Amino acid sequence: MIINQSEFSVSAVKASQYPEGGLDEIALAGRSNVGKSSFINTLLQRKNLARTSSSPGKTQTLNFYRVDSDQADFYLVDVPGYGYAKVSKKQREEFGEMIQDYLETRAYLKGLILMIDGRHEPTVDDIAMYDYAQYLNLPILLVATKMDKIKKNAFNKTEAAFRKHLNLNKDNVTFLPFSSVTKLNVDQVKDWIQARLYEE
Numbered sequence: 001m002i003i004n005q006s007e008f009s010v011s012a013v014k015a016s017q018y019p020e021g022g023l024d025e026i027a028l029a030g031r032s033n034v035g036k037s038s039f040i041n042t043l044l045q046r047k048n049l050a051r052t053s054s055s056p057g058k059t060q061t062l063n064f065y066r067v068d069s070d071q072a073d074f075y076l077v078d079v080p081g082y083g084y085a086k087v088s089k090k091q092r093e094e095f096g097e098m099i100q101d102y103l104e105t106r107a108y109l110k111g112l113i114l115m116i117d118g119r120h121e122p123t124v125d126d127i128a129m130y131d132y133a134q135y136l137n138l139p140i141l142l143v144a145t146k147m148d149k150i151k152k153n154a155f156n157k158t159e160a161a162f163r164k165h166l167n168l169n170k171d172n173v174t175f176l177p178f179s180s181v182t183k184l185n186v187d188q189v190k191d192w193i194q195a196r197l198y199e200e
């Protein structure tokens with residue numbers, strides 16, 4: 001897939017604000033600071049389209065990015081990170097509701113990219129999110145992020161740590177190590193998205 005153009009489309013906190021274009025959507029979920037917004041910029045070859053930050057909790061709304069490609073056009077949807085301690089309980093509940101509403105009701109949603117920090121074992125929150133993603137019954141691309149921080153010969157350790165906590169032997173799950181710094185596996189991510197856009 002070749003990406004021709006991309007633009008920020010809309011921020012939403014409720015269904016009435018989702019875009020009406022009728023395009024398929026691919027959502028990104030993962031802990032705060034795991035690298036979701038960086039992943040979008042890397043994939044779309046844009047420096048600062050999605051705002052990134054070294055302090056967690058940067059993305060607070062569902063952000064829809066419209067992507068024009070040589071295949072079908074689609075939206076990438078940046079979802080606020082979970083497991084961020086510095087928000088109030090009420091705020092966390094509102095976040096949860098906003099994310100659940102979107103993931104459970106959006107008919108255009110064709111796949112979920114779940115991002116987990118490749119430098120550490122999956123956390124309790126990561127495992128809960130993975131279980132929830134299974135319940136949603138969507139194709140899942142499980143991405144191990146920040147792999148530029150891991151030596152090549154330790155890659156299998158990361159995968160083993162993931163396998164220890166998450167059942168990866170499922171038809172709907174694809175696992176990929178990734179780095180926004182070295183652009184590791186960007187083409188494989190694009191291939192996975194492309195396949196989702198032509199699935200019934």
Ligand SMILES: Nc1nc2c(ncn2[C@@H]2O[C@H](COP(=O)(O)OP(=O)(O)OP(=O)(O)O)[C@@H](O)[C@H]2O)c(=O)[nH]1
Pocket residue numbers: 030031032033034035036037038039051052053054055056057058059060080081082145146147148149178179180181182
């Ligand atoms: N080394 C390295 N750092 C990365 C990578 N991806 C992201 N980062 C850094 O991790 C921090 C968080 O990145 P973001 O992309 O803002 O993370 P996010 O998941 O969107 O965070 P929230 O919006 O808070 O949920 C930033 O300091 C990034 O520069 C990567 O592949 N390698």
Ligand SMILES: [Mg+2]
Pocket residue numbers: 036037038051052058059078
């Ligand atoms: Mg973000």
